[in-house]
Amino acid sequence: MSARIGSFVRKEIREIVRDRRAIILSFVMPILVYPVMFSLMSSTERKSEEKVQQEVHRVAVTGAPEVRDALADLERVEFVSLPADPKKAIADGDLEAWVEAPDTLVREGDEAPVVRIWHHVSHDKSRNAEERLQEALARAAERVKDARYQAAGGHGSLGDLVTLVTVDVATKEETAGAEAGRLVPYLLVMTLFIGAAAVSTDIVAGEKERGTLETLYLVPVPREVIARAKFFVVWGATIITGTLNLASMAWCYRSGLMGDASVDVSALSPAGLGLAVLLIVPLAAVVAGIMLGLSALARNVKEAQLQLMPVMLLAIIPGMLASGQAVKLSPVTALWPIANVALAVRDGLLGQMSLPLLGLVFVASVGWGFLVTRWTAGILSREDTILGFSPEPLFAHTTGGRRRATMLALAATVLAFFYVGGLLQTWKLLLGLGLSLWVVLPLLGAASLRFAGSGGRLADVLSLRAPRPLALLGAVLLALGVGVPLFFGVMKLQGTFLPMPENFMGDFGGELGDAGKPLMLFLIAISPGICEELVFRGVFLGLLRRVGTVRSAVLISSAGFALIHLSVFRFAPTFLLGLVMAGIVVRTRSIFPSMLFHAVYNASVMLVIGEGLLEPSPLTWGGSVAVFLAGVLLVRSAAARSGEGGGRFSPTGEESRRAP
Amino acid sequence: MTERIRVQDLAKTFLGAKGEEIRAVNGVSFACREGEVFGLLGLNGAGKTTTLRMLSTVLTPTAGTALVNGHDIASDPQAVRESIGFLSGTTGLYPRLTAEETLRFFGEFHGLEGDRLNSAVERVLETFGIAKYRTQRCEKLSTGMKQKVNIGRAVVHDPPVLILDEPTSGLDVLAAATTLEFVESCRAEGKCVLFSTHIMSEVERLCDRVAIIHEGSVRASGTMAELRERTGQKYPEEVFRAVVGNVE
Numbered sequence: 092m093s094a095r096i097g098s099f100v101r102k103e104i105r106e107i108v109r110d111r112r113a114i115i116l117s118f119v120m121p122i123l124v125y126p127v128m129f130s131l132m133s134s135t136e137r138k139s140e141e142k143v144q145q146e147v148h149r150v151a152v153t154g155a156p157e158v159r160d161a162l163a164d165l166e167r168v169e170f171v172s173l174p175a176d177p178k179k180a181i182a183d184g185d186l187e188a189w190v191e192a193p194d195t196l197v198r199e200g201d202e203a204p205v206v207r208i209w210h211h212v213s214h215d216k217s218r219n220a221e222e223r224l225q226e227a228l229a230r231a232a233e234r235v236k237d238a239r240y241q242a243a244g245g246h247g248s249l250g251d252l253v254t255l256v257t258v259d260v261a262t263k264e265e266t267a268g269a270e271a272g273r274l275v276p277y278l279l280v281m282t283l284f285i286g287a288a289a290v291s292t293d294i295v296a297g298e299k300e301r302g303t304l305e306t307l308y309l310v311p312v313p314r315e316v317i318a319r320a321k322f323f324v325v326w327g328a329t330i331i332t333g334t335l336n337l338a339s340m341a342w343c344y345r346s347g348l349m350g351d352a353s354v355d356v357s358a359l360s361p362a363g364l365g366l367a368v369l370l371i372v373p374l375a376a377v378v379a380g381i382m383l384g385l386s387a388l389a390r391n392v393k394e395a396q397l398q399l400m401p402v403m404l405l406a407i408i409p410g411m412l413a414s415g416q417a418v419k420l421s422p423v424t425a426l427w428p429i430a431n432v433a434l435a436v437r438d439g440l441l442g443q444m445s446l447p448l449l450g451l452v453f454v455a456s457v458g459w460g461f462l463v464t465r466w467t468a469g470i471l472s473r474e475d476t477i478l479g480f481s482p483e484p485l486f487a488h489t490t491g492g493r494r495r496a497t498m499l500a501l502a503a504t505v506l507a508f509f510y511v512g513g514l515l516q517t518w519k520l521l522l523g524l525g526l527s528l529w530v531v532l533p534l535l536g537a538a539s540l541r542f543a544g545s546g547g548r549l550a551d552v553l554s555l556r557a558p559r560p561l562a563l564l565g566a567v568l569l570a571l572g573v574g575v576p577l578f579f580g581v582m583k584l585q586g587t588f589l590p591m592p593e594n595f596m597g598d599f600g601g602e603l604g605d606a607g608k609p610l611m612l613f614l615i616a617i618s619p620g621i622c623e624e625l626v627f628r629g630v631f632l633g634l635l636r637r638v639g640t641v642r643s644a645v646l647i648s649s650a651g652f653a654l655i656h657l658s659v660f661r662f663a664p665t666f667l668l669g670l671v672m673a674g675i676v677v678r679t680r681s682i683f684p685s686m687l688f689h690a691v692y693n694a695s696v697m698l699v700i701g702e703g704l705l706e707p708s709p710l711t712w713g714g715s716v717a718v719f720l721a722g723v724l725l726v727r728s729a730a731a732r733s734g735e736g737g738g739r740f741s742p743t744g745e746e747s748r749r750a751p
Numbered sequence: 752m753t754e755r756i757r758v759q760d761l762a763k764t765f766l767g768a769k770g771e772e773i774r775a776v777n778g779v780s781f782a783c784r785e786g787e788v789f790g791l792l793g794l795n796g797a798g799k800t801t802t803l804r805m806l807s808t809v810l811t812p813t814a815g816t817a818l819v820n821g822h823d824i825a826s827d828p829q830a831v832r833e834s835i836g837f838l839s840g841t842t843g844l845y846p847r848l849t850a851e852e853t854l855r856f857f858g859e860f861h862g863l864e865g866d867r868l869n870s871a872v873e874r875v876l877e878t879f880g881i882a883k884y885r886t887q888r889c890e891k892l893s894t895g896m897k898q899k900v901n902i903g904r905a906v907v908h909d910p911p912v913l914i915l916d917e918p919t920s921g922l923d924v925l926a927a928a929t930t931l932e933f934v935e936s937c938r939a940e941g942k943c944v945l946f947s948t949h950i951m952s953e954v955e956r957l958c959d960r961v962a963i964i965h966e967g968s969v970r971a972s973g974t975m976a977e978l979r980e981r982t983g984q985k986y987p988e989e990v991f992r993a994v995v996g997n998v999e
Contacts, residue, residue, distance in 0.1 A: 305842050306904070
């Protein structure tokens, strides 16, 4: 009996393992999706927490002086005098909260004196202030009560010293909007995806499975017409799903089914609700296009469902971004696909609409919808899509297959380095850092080379060629000159729309600081200079140049390099550094100048930050730029002499020839 | 007789599991005329279906040309699709549409409307004896009945050219007989029928001329009498074996 079961199990496992697509989609994809999702979620959460940590709350306190005293130690509170109209001041955001206490804290019979905390529920800052004030007052009241209880010899019951009451100054409409604004955008995005998935799976993958897609493509109409018709069906179904869900949500709120979260729907701003319905239209186009395109890539319904699953997981992100108020609708976020509508709907429900931004959201969504639709139409016109077979294996030994293999290897390297390196460094910082760079990263690079490589001399792929001395000198000058423009130009500019957390520039204290400068130089400058360069400018730049243009190889390898620093704040600067280093390799045809650049740059940053960052004088600015330009000239000159390029130096190496 | 199909050096290359090139069709040439049933004979995987899919414009050739009813399959695929009725084992029916809805749907796409559409649908329903199942969903029909609806779907617009890829595959004896009778009636009506099969009795019964296709190339073509004479074999199976050689 058990032998028979064993035979069946072996057969089933063999079949499952041989279904490579299913394995990739159901096992590998979630591994790729979750880190993206969680790092975005934690980054948003951190940003939100940091924002709250930095907030200074303006609070007015009136009545018994004990109340004012109880709050005196509260940090980041600015006590202000009571404005003439405190409720209006709170509603206008001029005051976060008003603590209104009676003149004396004396119990009247069984009634404890009432202390009111006036705040505005739909203003995050006011709500945070109210939470802090309530907590501080409750704690103080407990302390006093304990003291009195002890003084009374631990006998009797004192009852509550005060009754804390929170009063929301928001209008009925604002309260309803705040409640709905947290949940509705999230549910709306999710339901649109669910609706689109159900229909797109059936009308493309389902048709392939039933053999009707080939029959359909025999009718004498252009393929684009069929693709467009299918898109319209999914789009329409998605709009209907979204609208019905919105109506259902409104009914649930209205009927009281939501319990404490119930809001008076009639109090919701009609403009906000209207906006939600209006924005469903372009949002549904984007969602429908994505789901239809992905479904078309599948050979059958099972594959389509597996392919759509990670997308449904990722769909949580835009709604999640809109569920708090940490991410604001701005000219930048208004361009983000899907999330822009979620943010706009939230703001609409909160009654905080900005017409120009709404216009931008609408235009951007229509633009995204258009792009996604074109992509979908392209997929639906392909013969392999129509007939349900794949003309080329995923990782075939063709340019396309090698490109996909390289991209997968790059993604796997970034993630594996993040996980394994992170674990090692949590275990022991110094040893972990050393092991990550000298063991984990080279192993990942070697595995990538084996998986995605297509032969050729290793020295050619990795650009292991003796450099010209001028190239080395140029690299040093570039490294010394790039710091000031990067820190005080790029990062400052980035800080205007993505504020850096405090102490972000690097805390060289603790274990790392105690290591001593020689060890620090080895770990922070020399090791990345060798190991990171070998993998990103060696393996990945080398592999990518063989399967695409030099420009795309430089851009993609630099993006991978930036991603291993897994920080939203460090992405732009490390990406730019990656571009410069990849540009050096492309121009000089050697990896050694970029290794030198990396080591010198990291060392200079370490030493300068160790001394404290000061705003550079115009002279320092000028000097840095001059040194950088001198480096550019030298690298360019070295390139010209080595016969590579000879035109304008460009970090993306646009004018370079492809590697042999 | 007018030539309805002319295929010249048609080729199609796919990529295999390891990215290697697989030449499914490698320079196929033949011609079919009106009032003729032309048989494309070959083993499974010989390249018959790929050739017919290229002629139906679902697949794009890697090389070569073909004219169907005077229209180039590469430059005028829509006109080609207007001229043909295509049926294969992979052209399925919409399970949730009724037999009549299916015929109407495909008739409309071929430009039929109003009375012309009504009479075309009635003609097909009568010809194939499926009138009493007209309101039944295709998923409820028997295999034979489904095949009749499928043939009806392919000819509802009365095309001058029929391309049938192993149309009797998987059918019971009666359903297969109906299909073969239909092919004969098409020939009688002067249509050009390109018919792929590996069943020799069908070849004997139907085909005026045949092309034997093997490993993507036409190995021999002509009437069965010509092929018998050329190979010195009496039975069609022996003729076929003599042309393609002993295949493992």
